[in-house]
Amino acid sequence: MTSVQCVNPRVRRIRDSPQTVLQNLAEHITKEISLQKPFKEVIDVSAGDTHRAVLKPVSFLRQVLAVCVYPALLEDKSLPLDVKIRAQKLLEACDGGSVGSYTASSGLSHVRQSIAEFITKRDGIPSFAENIFICAGSQRAIMIAVKLLASGEGTTRTGVLIPAPCPHTLYPLLDEADVVLVPYQLMEEKGWAVELDKLHQALQATRRNCEPRAIYISNPGNPTGHVQDRKSIEEVIQFAAAERLILLVDEVYQDSVYGKDREFISYKKVLFEMDKEYAETVELVSFHSLSSACMGECGMRAGYMEVVNMDPEVMYYFDNTLCGDISTPVTGQLALDLMVIPPQPGDPSYDMYIQETLFTLATLSHNAKRVQEFLNKLPGVSCQPAMGGIYLFPRLHLPCGIKEQAKLLGLKDDVLYCQKLLEEEGVLAGAGQYGGITDSCHLRLCILVPSDTLDEVLARLSSFHCRLLGGTVTPRDA
Amino acid sequence: MTSVQCVNPRVRRIRDSPQTVLQNLAEHITKEISLQKPFKEVIDVSAGDTHRAVLKPVSFLRQVLAVCVYPALLEDKSLPLDVKIRAQKLLEACDGGSVGSYTASSGLSHVRQSIAEFITKRDGIPSFAENIFICAGSQRAIMIAVKLLASGEGTTRTGVLIPAPCPHTLYPLLDEADVVLVPYQLMEEKGWAVELDKLHQALQATRRNCEPRAIYISNPGNPTGHVQDRKSIEEVIQFAAAERLILLVDEVYQDSVYGKDREFISYKKVLFEMDKEYAETVELVSFHSLSSACMGECGMRAGYMEVVNMDPEVMYYFDNTLCGDISTPVTGQLALDLMVIPPQPGDPSYDMYIQETLFTLATLSHNAKRVQEFLNKLPGVSCQPAMGGIYLFPRLHLPCGIKEQAKLLGLKDDVLYCQKLLEEEGVLAGAGQYGGITDSCHLRLCILVPSDTLDEVLARLSSFHCRLLGGTVTPRDA
16 A cells, blocks of 8 residues: 555645644534534634625626526526626637637636736736736646746755745745745834835845745735835835846735725836836736635636736746646636626626625725724734735734743644634634744734624634633733 | 746746647637638547537536526526526535635535445445545546655656556646656557556566556546456456556546447446455546536536545545645536436436437447548548547558658658648647657547537548548558
8 A cells, every 4th residue: 555655755745734724623613513612603714715704796797607607598588688798708709609618728818818908907008918827716826937937956946035924825835836935024013014125134044045036925915904005016126126036926906905095006007117127127927816805706716817028938838837727717717807897887787796896895994994993902912904905914912821832732822822712712713823924923814704794703802812811911911 | 037948947848749739730720711721610629628519518517507606596487496406505515605615625525425426326336525536627636646646766756657549638747747657558459458468568668767656547548439348457456456556547438438238337346346455455546527528518627536545644645735726616516516416317407418418428429430430441541449438549551751751840640640631621630649659640539529510520531631642642551
């Protein structure tokens, strides 16, 4: 029998993340609830899965997809006319008029064209379909871009700068690509802003260990909620240019900026409005996803990347690497088309579409403010305000007792906190540690949940937190 | 600017396959048709993409999925009752009742359970949900299994035995996993049967180059159309046991066996009906897919593998490796459920389901016979009969003139043949070379096409072939 020693050492290196451990615990608790728990259900606010949180999907998107899946619905009298016209158009873009056919590895050309039009309109800067690559989610796209750059051994291994904190899915993703991860610290006291000094520091510290070739940025920030302004983006671009780094910009929450006087500006727009020495040379890959806040279609697995200023010979390998995936799921590709070209004013579905997406944005904005204020009132908790995205990332100042307990158990403070919160109150929060924060203690909270769910989460969290601190609080920590 | 020399050498190693070159040419020709070509459209019979060939999808599957995508259709009066009941049940299996939610990495437990029930019923041997792993297509599943086994360097690198000919997608797939591919010859003159001698020969020849750890089998055979009987399967299992090889069995065409007195028997059934020394020890991973002949839902990207007799510590890494994929597309997972548990006698959708799938099988069976007979009448062509699957794999005996021309152009004979066939007649056939056949000349023809398309393909092929041979035919070759 194949023993575990025979398993690919690179595969064996992948360990359960704290997130997986917590999720397994949540599953276990869910099964046991009826027997012994004081709560009726586990509420998961550790990850952005809006449909699980029972927020409604965008009707227009689902209607069009239903017709594409079962074209006999083109005759259905209850569906709006624009739904049927759009479905007809999308079906024509599929080989054999069926979502069951393979597509080109880089995606349906019709959808790549729609994405290019969307970006052109968004930025006022031309975008071209041949620079757009569709894949099964933005994370897959990031993986492909990084895999392409991974090379060397020992001190010549490719290094990728990543923020701390970063999306909790990033570590396992980039680890698999076999690159050296070089964290740069975000400035918590400045609302998790990117600071140039920290970028230089990170680069300096790693120069002898690897060959840094790319910098990953999450904007709007996951899990920080920070949204960069033009000046900050310009600084990062200048840094990347000076250090010859490729910009890998995760812009999946571009549709959910709600901070006062803050708007989403894409890295591409800023780059192309800078001097020629930047606009024509800095290599940029930007990522977007159907799992974005307003669509939230995580289960459909579709996203894309736009690649600019890249050598065509290198571009060839984006396409070639994607061939390994055969096709991105077609329903996901069509949904991307609907995301980037939604109903327009005057269309029968326009009003409902606007209503639904505005509701999501209002929920986010309202929850962000509410949770931040609530958390800052809890003893031993401080939370920066968010300007966009779907997370808050509060800091916990825990009493010595629990820190010692964590040490004894061989756990990080935040992982133990999350375990107890889950066991005692049935709330699954994310442990900050896995976002690359190791020397302080943070929680990751998804705020894109209905308001009654949020009531329940805050009540449970507060009750747990005060119990924990009440029992072991010391003057220094409280 | 990043130069192509900086691209990951493992990525750079991936070259365009003959299939890609031919597909690109087909695309180019399609664009030019209106100007200068004698045909009105390019017909692709190189790959199994039944919906592109305008064969109809299974209505029940599409109806249920449409309701799952847009649950307001539960109120639709025109949809059959069993469609709505089934959709309701599947929605309940999704977190938040939405296809937009993430699922566990190994798939929805409801669907894994359905698959285990299907296998149990098919084989009369118990199957367990925890041994089933759902992924984005059977090829992704094969990739994951092989990646898990890949290890070593130089002469200790993992070797995988693969048939020649093999599915044309297998080489790029396994190449990426960085294992040594060890071809074993199938017996063309015996209808492409697997012969024990050839397995031993292949193993003998490679012992010093690598550590053979697995054998891949395609049954029903892609692209050969061969279907193994119980005795042949037993022999392969005994061989694998003696040589301590893991069996990787691609059974995606299990639903399409039409050979006289031939039925599909799974490797698992045969294995578990053998003596304990085999039944309890031989490690087996078997693969199935939604892209199977009768469903043909290639664009939905879903498949699964069942893993038996594997060390639980090793099993853990199947799950762990799948985590990198986040979730398999949910609509694809639900479609798998519908594939393995179709409508039952008495259900409103039963009759239509049976009618549709029998039509596919009848088309296959009829086309297989017709094409084989047709090809064997062409000068310089011999074609083994197929018993299952969706391909025929005829052999071409080409005249010296064209062989010399191919040599001059640096092309394999069959690639040149396919290029000319495509350019002159607009028929895209697969070149046998990429299925690992290098010393003789074969075509891969997908026969799962509507009968009028087939008429057109055969007419064009025959006209091209006779022109080619008529011009350069020599007595020895004709």
